[in-house]
Each structure stands twice: as structure tokens, then as C-alpha cells.
Amino acid sequence: MKRVIAVSLLALALAACKKEATPPAPAAGTPAPGTLPAPVATDDGPVELKEVVETTPDYVIGISYATQAAKYPGLARELRRYADAARSELLEAAKGRTAKENPSPYELSLTFDDVLDAPQMMAVSADGSSYTGGAHAAPLIARFVWLPQQNKLLTAAELVPQKSGWDAISRYVREQLHSALSQRIDADDLAPAVRAEQIETGGRMIDDGTASDPANFAMFEPVKAADGKLAALKFVFAPYEVGPYSDGTQTVEVPAAVLLPHVAPAYRSLFSGG
Template identity: 60%
Template sequence: MRMNSTRVSFAMAMFVAAALAGCRREQPAQPSAPAPASSTAPAPATQAATAATPLQDVTEHTADYVIGISYPPIANEYPALAAELRAYADNARRELLEAAKGREKGEGSAPYELVLPFTELHVSPTLVAVGVDGSSYTGGAHGAPLIARWVWLPKQNRLLRASDLVADAKGWAAISALVREQLHTALSQRIDADALPAAERVEVLKSASRMIEDGTEPDPEHFSQFEPIVGGDGRIRALRFVFAPYQVGPYSDGTQTVEVPSALLLPYIAPAYRSLFEGG
């Protein structure tokens, strides 16, 4: 269920490691809360943004912060998609710079850090999927995860959003139930593997189960990050819903994913998009 990290850009990771070598010391543990879901949510593309210059990778390194942003070449083939990615990255960069400006002199030794490796997940004439599994570090024990997905419809020249894909409450209730079942099963397996004492096991199970229920309420907003899993015929055979740390579990559980086969999704998919799915 946990997201494989092989999509993260190795070049970006090497850059950040080199930039921070010898300058980051262990930070005192601090409570870290998730960034609001809307803080770096993709903004609608405007005509001005669409007409902007092509995306270019960003590398910045000062005594106060390090920024590394890399874009997939495919994005520049679709200017409106490029505008969505640029808006997300610009917002994350702006938040980091504001945090760096407000940093007190002598506050820690490690520079703040933004790493955004956008990656190409799928490309075809009917679907383009781009993801980012990044983070923003502004002090504390660890960075805040920045996890997002974009599914682009080239023929319509627009994003495919969860609220478009499944338009009614009945559909989201069914999808929520399917996702919750898989997440609860994975949670039980992790707790069993940890061999916790009985009393601690009950508390961990109770707390994590509550996070699953809250983070998968039957609302498209809770399922807004998804990516298509495409079969050999070019149609979607499943959707992989992506949940950033804190949404359905503690930070230590990392990014979690749940795959729902198209056969289970089709009854709830809006008619306009059924042809994208196997069996549709």
C-alpha cells in the first residue's frame, strides 16, 4: 500500500544531498503538522499563465534555503498543463521563501529546503499523468510532504478532476468503502508485524483507524490525488488513489496508495469518461 519511491528524481536527490552536505545538523524534534490541503493545491490555469514561457528546472542555493524543482519535458507539450504545474511550484516556493524571511537569526544551522521532482507517470494520446512526491523543510524533525497528481486529457485540453470523474454521492460512498477496507487491512498487517504489546496495539489501532475514517470520507476532495493504471489496450484498468502522510495515517506510515479496479469503479464513473476505462 505504501508508495514506491523509485519515481523520485535521483538527480534532484543528489543535488540536495550535495548542497546540504556538512551544513545540516540534527534538529530538535518539534511537533510537525501537515500543511493545509489548499496551501499548494493546483490553481486553475489562466490565459496569462498558459502563454508563459516553457517550464525550466529551478536550482537555488543560499545560506538560508535550498530549492530544487525539476519538470518532465512532456509538460511543455501542453501549455495549460505546464501552467498548472508552474502554479503549484510557485506557490510552494513562495511559502518557503516567506518562512525563510521570518526565520530568526541563529535559528538552527540547516537551511530551509524545497524539493519538487515532477515526474511523468503516463503519456498517451488520450491521457497524460504527472506526479510530484516532494517536501518542504522549514525546521523541526522532518519536512512537510508535498504530494500531488495531475491527470490531463489532451483531446479536451483540460484536467480530469475527481469531482468530474464521479459526480454523485452514491459513487463516492462506494469508493470510500472500498478504499477504507484496503487501508484497514494494511493497517492491521503493519501492526501485527510490529508485534506491539496488547495495550499499545489497541491504542495504535484506534488512533490510526480514526485517521483512515476521517481521511476517506465520501467526498471527492479526499480522493483528489489519483493516477491511472493503464492496460495494454490503452484504457484505464484501475485508479490508484494517493494519500499523503497525515491524511490516513501518521507521518511514519509514509505515503499510502489504494488501487481500485475499473470493474468496481465503472458503475459510478460519469458517462462522459467511461470510454477511458476497460469495459467502458
């Protein structure tokens, strides 16, 4: 998977071979005092989304906000919370770093981009990586879908409230991922026994990662139709969720026609045909 380099000034510092690490959880707890940028404003005030560039012998951090989310303080606060948690976890790990065990500095690279900016919905992607030792960097991937009129994040569980809906979405997503898996493996021209083993292992990861639980579909992006409404949702799966690290981030677009029978009535008007 290509790692996202959040700040161009860090390109040389981040070019070294990366090793495995455990990614920070979004919005994890209250970070330790003294390890974060300036405090986020109160719920009623503006939130500054300011580029972060930090370089020391122990760590390199680059956080970039290529987004217009600051116009919605509640959304901006969620982005800052995610970035602050990732930064806090990296700084905590860096306290225990030794040059002998880890000659390369620990590194955090994270960028926020706008996926959709419309009056009824704004969506922002967070992509990057965190390296705190190991075989390679851990991916940092999150998606934020904001409803300006309700002043809140839209969650998968709220969008599709019934398990029967997730059963249908799960079936559709699994079909697409299994098909993509077969195509990737066929392209490698493997021996039959090796192919069968990879199909079985990969298929098991897909089935585990797409069980009909909204938590497995928490990351999604709106796909805009020509009429300005939503033609589909693109569900995003980080490495390890439905495949090995080498497969990178995987996505599946689920069309509105599949989603609409299961979408909560309050949100059907967001979709074409709803």
C-alpha cells in the same frame, strides 16, 4: 517517508536531519512580486518548465521537471503554478529565519514525473518536501491528470459526480487501508493493549481521511491496462491524511470494475470494460 531529492546537486545540502513544517497549498493565491521565476506565458503561449537550483545561506531550492508536460501549455501552467506557490511560501518563511533558532537553511525539494503519457490522457506526479523548521520536513504531494482533447484537468468530483459513487469507493479504499494497517501492526509484535490502541487510532484516521467526499480522493493516478485503456485508478494519500507521518504516503488501487458503475458517462470509455 523517503524525501524526494529533486536535484542531485543538492544532495549534500539536503542530507541534514529535517524538521516539521507546514506544506504549501497547491496553486495558492498570487505570490508576492519579485519572489518567482520568470512569469508563466499567456494561456495561448508555450510554458517553459525549467529546472530551478538556488542555494543561499537561508534556503536551498531544487525543482526538477522530468516530464513532457510542456507540450500541453495548460498542464504545464498548472505544474508551474504549483511549483511557484511552493517556492513563494518557502521564500516568505525564509525571511523570518534566524540562524540561532534554525541553524539549518530552509529547503524545498520538488520533482515532477510522468505517470502516463497517452493521446487521451496525461498524468504527472509531483513529489517532494518543504522544510521551514520543526521536527521534520513537510511532504509536498500532488497529482495532475490532463485531458488533451478537452484541454483541461480531470478532477475527482467530475469523474464521479454522485455521492453514492464515493460511498462505494470509500468502502473499498477503507477495506484496503484497514487491512494494510493490521498487517503493519502485526509485524511489530506488540502487546495486545498497545496493538488495540494503535488499531483504534489508525482506524479512526483512515475513516476520517476516506469519508465519501471527492476532496478526500483528489489525488489519483491512472493505471494503464494491456488494451491501452485504464485498468484502475490509484488514489494517493499524503502523510497525516490516513495515517501518521511515519506511515508515509499510502496508495490504494481501485479497479475499473468498482469504478465504472459510478463514473460519469463522458469518461467511461477511458476505462477497460467501459
